Structure formats: structure tokens, C-alpha cells
Amino acid sequence: MSIHGKKEAVVVGGGVAGITAATLLAEAGIMVRLIEKRPLLGGRASSYLDVQTGERVDECQHGTLRCCTHLAALFTRLGISDQLRYFDSLTFIDGDGKLSNISSSWLPAPLHTSISFLIFKSLKLKDKTAIANGMLHMLRSPSKPDLDNINTAQWFKATGQTERAISRFWRPILVSACNEEPEFISCRHSFKVFRDAFLANRNGFHFGVPTKPLASLYTEPTIKFIEDRGGCVQTRTTVVKLNAYENGINSLMLQGGESICADGYIVTLQCDLIDRIIPAEIIGINPGYWEHLKDISLVPIMGVHLWFKETIDCPPALALLDRKMEWIFNRSLLYKSAENAGTFLSLVVSASRNYEGIPKDEIVKTALQEIHEVLPDTASFQPTRTAVVRWPRATLSPRPGVDGYRPGTDCGADNLFIAGEWTNTGWPSTMEGAARSGYAAATALLTRWGFSPPAAIPDLPVEGLSKFLLRKWDI
Ligand SMILES: Cc1cc2nc3c(=O)[nH]c(=O)nc-3n(C[C@H](O)[C@H](O)[C@H](O)COP(=O)(O)OP(=O)(O)OC[C@H]3O[C@@H](n4cnc5c(N)ncnc54)[C@H](O)[C@@H]3O)c2cc1C
Structure with missing residues (x-):
């Protein structure tokens, strides 16, 4: 507890998960300290400083979709929604130079894109029929566990997808959304992409891209948001270890030796880095929580x-x-x-x-x-x-079985919660997954302290005929 009588929390890692958790805690009246080792915020969704020009250049272009509602809520919280431009049409160009679009018509979901699909020049009728059949299958499919036992390339074969349907439709969308080849994408993940983006809601597939470098979206607005609420952001600061007492954390140590104490901690490092700073005593509380991190490819x-x-x-x-x-x-x-x-x-x-x-x-x-x-x-x-x-x-890699290796936010310690897009959010490894994990960690810490959790962030509503056709998943 600080001298102001407020609870204090430290969030380690200034990527999308850490920014989400820190801003939600700050909004709830917690004194937050966000610690990030790099000079700019955003983590993997960030920019480098070009030495020649001094400008911020995104390491890699990032995009989002309208169905990514937790990321959109973060942008609203930071007051930067207008810095994301959404396109209501996706433009493709094939090897023959033919241009095609996927866009909405007046038809209700899930038929809203079907007219653009009928005139999609890069596909023939046979390919389109196979795709329509595949979409119907996705709409009606029950949830796990069966879907997680089969990869998407196997499903292509089972549902008679043509080579052109795969190379000019399924693969380009899935590889971009899941960053993996269909042979290594569990059907639970590939079906989720199409159900959320293309089938449930007319706007789900709208593609959003930042109109500013990512580091400028995330860095200054986050610092202002947290400082306005009494907290602070420390960049160029590396956490080397957390120190345990019995079932919890009492301090963390920075490179350079400084020690920082707080009432609660959220750690958001990538899955291949996180166990370096977690003390053995905490891992010992629930070894099963950490056991499979090395199995995540x-x-x-x-x-x-x-x-x-x-x-x-x-x-x-x-x-x-x-x-x-x-x-x-x-x-x-x-x-x-x-x-x-x-x-x-x-x-x-x-x-x-x-x-x-x-x-x-x-x-x-x-x-x-x-x-x-x-x-x-x-x-x-x-x-x-x-x-x-x-x-x-x-x-x-969203391979079959990977969700079994992705733990939730609660690692069993009294005052430590874990976030990061690799945790079990049910989403692919994206900014949306990171925002959902940060939300889950902040909610868990606030609830443990007896505070009201942040307001729920709903998914886009299932609309049109999809209300009747889309078989509900239990998770
Ligand atoms: C090249 C590329 C392209 C991508 N394209 C897309 C896309 O188009 N759309 C999309 O949605 N997603 C995309 N992603 C995925 C997305 O960027 C990530 O899933 C998401 O940003 C992860 O956020 P995070 O907060 O969980 O983790 P991170 O962003 O990894 O955040 C962890 C933070 O912790 C910091 N840190 C590490 N160690 C320490 C320490 N010891 N002390 C203090 N701080 C530390 C790191 O510097 C980092 O800032 C892409 C990823 C990459 C790499």
C-alpha cells in the first residue's frame, strides 16, 4: 500500500498485453508502474528508430480486424481509435494480374460477402462451390475437442477443397491471420478466424491498419494515460528477477540492482523469456503451469x-x-x-x-x-x-494440441498474474490475443483485491441468419 493509501501494482513488459493490463489498473484507481526494457512501447507491435532519418519505422506492418474487440477497446481507452483506418473491402491481385475484392453486400450474415465472392476473378465455380461447402461446415461445427485433433490441411482434403481454393483463398487468409502453414494450424484456430471474421457479423472482416507508426500509437498515449492517473512508465528498464515470499512476490530487481516493491504484479514477457525472471518458489507452487512453455513452437x-x-x-x-x-x-x-x-x-x-x-x-x-x-x-x-x-x-504456432500448453492468467501465486498473447485466450497469437490476456490479468488482480472488475468487452454480435446457423461454441 502506498503513502496515498492506494494499492500499487507493477506491470512488467510494455507490449499490448502490458499496456492493456496497466491502463485497466490505472483506470480502476491503482497506482501503476509499467516497466519496459526497450525505449518505446508496443513490444512486438512496435517501431525502431531509423538511424539515417530519425523516423520511427514499424518493424513489421501490423493489421487487425473489426472482430478484435479488446484491441479496439484499448484504442478507445487511449483515445487513439481515429488512428486506425478500417477498410470494408479486401483487395487481392493474382499472378495473372487479375484484381478481386471481398466486400459486403445488402445480404445478411453469413451471406453478406457472397456476391463479391461470386464475381471473385481468381477463382472458378468449382473452387467457389468447395469454399461455400467449407464455410457451411465451419458454421455448423461443434467446438473442441475434436476440432483440435485435426490440422487444417487434413480438413481441406476431407471437405474436397480444390488446389486453387486452397492457394488463392484459404491459405492466404489463414497464413496472414495465424502466421502458420495450414498443415500446422489446428482446425479450432482456423475455424475461429473464419467464424469471427467472415461468418458471424457483417463487419468482422473489416481490416484495420494504423495511420501512424506503431510506437507512436502506443508510447505517448499510454504514458499520458498512466501518468494522468498518478502512475508512471519506465522505459529502457530491465527486470532481472522477482523475489518471492511464501506464496507471493514481495519485490522485483532491476538490472543495476534497484529493488521495487508493490502490492501486486503482472508479468507479460514472451513465453520463451518469462521463466527466467520467475523465482523457483513460485514455479514450485504449481509446476504444471510452467511445464509446457518449452513445448510451444x-x-x-x-x-x-x-x-x-x-x-x-x-x-x-x-x-x-x-x-x-x-x-x-x-x-x-x-x-x-x-x-x-x-x-x-x-x-x-x-x-x-x-x-x-x-x-x-x-x-x-x-x-x-x-x-x-x-x-x-x-x-x-x-x-x-x-x-x-x-x-x-x-x-x-497454433498446432493441434497447443491450447493444452497455454496456461491461464493465474499461476497459483497470491499477488502475481501472467499475461501475454501466448496464454490461453482462445485467440491466435495476435495483438487481440495480447489485449485479451492483459484484460484477464487486470481483472484477476482487481478481483483478488476486492475491486470491481473492468466492464466486460463484448464480441461483435452474431447477426442475420448466422443467429440461427452458427453453432455456438462452449469456449
Ligand atoms: C513481425 C511481426 C508481425 C506481426 N503481425 C501482426 C499483425 O499483423 N496483427 C496482429 O494482431 N499481430 C501481429 N503480430 C503479433 C503481435 O505483435 C503479438 O502477438 C503481440 O504484440 C504480443 O504482445 P504481448 O504484449 O503479449 O508481448 P510482447 O509484445 O512481446 O511484449 C512483451 C514486452 O516485454 C518486454 N520485456 C521483455 N523482457 C523484459 C524484461 N526483462 N524487463 C522489462 N521488459 C521486458 C519486451 O521488450 C516487450 O515489449 C506480429 C508479430 C510480429 C513479431
Whole structure:
């Protein structure tokens, strides 16, 4: 208890999970200290400082969907909802240069995208029939455990998906949403993506992208929010260990030796780092909680950035079919950069195992070749600056059985709760999963102290015919 008579909490890790937990605690009147080892907040969803220009550059473009309601609630809490731009249509371009969109019509869910689908140029009728059959199967499927025993590639075979339906529809969406190849995606995860984004609600698939660098979204608004409520944010500060007393934590130690005490603690480090700072006494309370962290496989993602002096006519977000790169984002358009300021294109490859060990120049060459082919007007353009950012351990692999390795927020200690997108949120390893985990940890700590929990954040409502067709899942 602080001299102000208020409860004090420390949140370790300033990624989306830590920011969510810290802002909810601050809102509830707790004196919060948020500790982050890097200079800027956002964690894996953040930016680096370009040494040449001094600007903040996102390590990798991030996107969200309207069905990600906990992330949207965080943006509202921080007052930055207007800095996320949602698109009500997804644009794809295939290897033959044909453009297609997925967008809503007047039809009720789950039929709202069916008209755009009927005229989707990159698929033939046979592919569309197989996809419609697959969607119906997803709508009517019961929840686990059976769905978690089979991977999505097996399900493609079982439901007669054509090669083109897989390569030009299912795979591009799933690899982007789950950062994994269909052979390694549990059907529980792949079905969830399609049920939440495409089947339950007309707006679920709307794609949101930041109109500012991620670090600018998260850093200054979070610091202001917490400081306005009496707390503080310490960046460039590394926690080296927590100290235990009986069943709880009484302090933590920073690199440099300083000790910090609080009434409660929330730790949000990545699953491959967290047990380094948790004391053996706490692990001993419930060894089963920590046992399977080493069994969670992590999957890489790669971002390729190219700056051109020319203005390039490219939509803000373009999904590439039949290519090595998966998305092109026109950050100059998204950031509303000044006219004639050139163009900053950012490309993304999810589940990018094939690029580990490939030299940067070769990756840039591939990216540039694909830009030249997809946007033929750029054929003579060469970038003035390039960057390749590889995250070898970006997100967890949503393989069958992985949810059994993902523990909840309560590790059994009196005053310590755990968050992070890898905990058992029921969601893939995304910013939404991180926001949900931060919400769960803050709720658990507040409830343990006898405070009212934060207001519930509902999912998008199930609407239209989906109210009758979508079989409810128990989790
Ligand atoms: C390249 C890439 C692209 C992605 N694309 C998307 C996307 O498009 N959409 C999407 O929703 N998700 C995407 N993700 C996933 C998303 O970024 C993560 O799931 C989410 O940000 C994880 O948040 P977190 O708070 O749980 O963890 P983290 O962001 O990892 O936060 C943990 C924080 O703890 C800090 N920390 C670590 N050790 C210490 C210590 N000892 N002391 C103090 N602080 C410490 C770290 O610096 C970090 O800031 C992507 C991830 C990557 C890597």
C-alpha cells in the first residue's frame, strides 16, 4: 500500500498485453508502474528508430480486424481509435494480374460477402462451390475437442477443397491471420478466424491498419494515460528477477540492482523469456503451469521495407496471390505523407521459415521483382533505401494440441498474474490475443483485491441468419 493509501501494482513488459493490463489498473484507481526494457512501447507491435532519418519505422506492418474487440477497446481507452483506418473491402491481385475484392453486400450474415465472392476473378465455380461447402461446415461445427485433433490441411482434403481454393483463398487468409502453414494450424484456430471474421457479423472482416507508426500509437498515449492517473512508465528498464515470499512476490530487481516493491504484479514477457525472471518458489507452487512453455513452437515473420523517390499508384493494402511476398502496404498513403514525398512500401511474409539465412540483398531483389510485376508502372523504379526485418520467434504456432500448453492468467501465486498473447485466450497469437490476456490479468488482480472488475468487452454480435446457423461454441 502506498503513502496515498492506494494499492500499487507493477506491470512488467510494455507490449499490448502490458499496456492493456496497466491502463485497466490505472483506470480502476491503482497506482501503476509499467516497466519496459526497450525505449518505446508496443513490444512486438512496435517501431525502431531509423538511424539515417530519425523516423520511427514499424518493424513489421501490423493489421487487425473489426472482430478484435479488446484491441479496439484499448484504442478507445487511449483515445487513439481515429488512428486506425478500417477498410470494408479486401483487395487481392493474382499472378495473372487479375484484381478481386471481398466486400459486403445488402445480404445478411453469413451471406453478406457472397456476391463479391461470386464475381471473385481468381477463382472458378468449382473452387467457389468447395469454399461455400467449407464455410457451411465451419458454421455448423461443434467446438473442441475434436476440432483440435485435426490440422487444417487434413480438413481441406476431407471437405474436397480444390488446389486453387486452397492457394488463392484459404491459405492466404489463414497464413496472414495465424502466421502458420495450414498443415500446422489446428482446425479450432482456423475455424475461429473464419467464424469471427467472415461468418458471424457483417463487419468482422473489416481490416484495420494504423495511420501512424506503431510506437507512436502506443508510447505517448499510454504514458499520458498512466501518468494522468498518478502512475508512471519506465522505459529502457530491465527486470532481472522477482523475489518471492511464501506464496507471493514481495519485490522485483532491476538490472543495476534497484529493488521495487508493490502490492501486486503482472508479468507479460514472451513465453520463451518469462521463466527466467520467475523465482523457483513460485514455479514450485504449481509446476504444471510452467511445464509446457518449452513445448510451444514459435514461428518467424519477415517485413521488407522499400522507399522510392517516385509516387507509386498502389492501394493502401494489397494481398498478393501466387507470389512469394504476401502483402504490400502503401505506408505513404496510410500515413497521408506529403505529395511528392516519394513512396514507402512495406511487404510482409508470414510463416517466413524459407527466408531464414537468405541474404538481405536477395530478399530485397525478390520483393522488388514482385513489386515491378504487380505494379507494372514501377518497372524502372529502384528503391533509395531498403530494410529487411526478421523476427525468428514472432508468434506461437497454433498446432493441434497447443491450447493444452497455454496456461491461464493465474499461476497459483497470491499477488502475481501472467499475461501475454501466448496464454490461453482462445485467440491466435495476435495483438487481440495480447489485449485479451492483459484484460484477464487486470481483472484477476482487481478481483483478488476486492475491486470491481473492468466492464466486460463484448464480441461483435452474431447477426442475420448466422443467429440461427452458427453453432455456438462452449469456449
Ligand atoms: C513481425 C511481426 C508481425 C506481426 N503481425 C501482426 C499483425 O499483423 N496483427 C496482429 O494482431 N499481430 C501481429 N503480430 C503479433 C503481435 O505483435 C503479438 O502477438 C503481440 O504484440 C504480443 O504482445 P504481448 O504484449 O503479449 O508481448 P510482447 O509484445 O512481446 O511484449 C512483451 C514486452 O516485454 C518486454 N520485456 C521483455 N523482457 C523484459 C524484461 N526483462 N524487463 C522489462 N521488459 C521486458 C519486451 O521488450 C516487450 O515489449 C506480429 C508479430 C510480429 C513479431
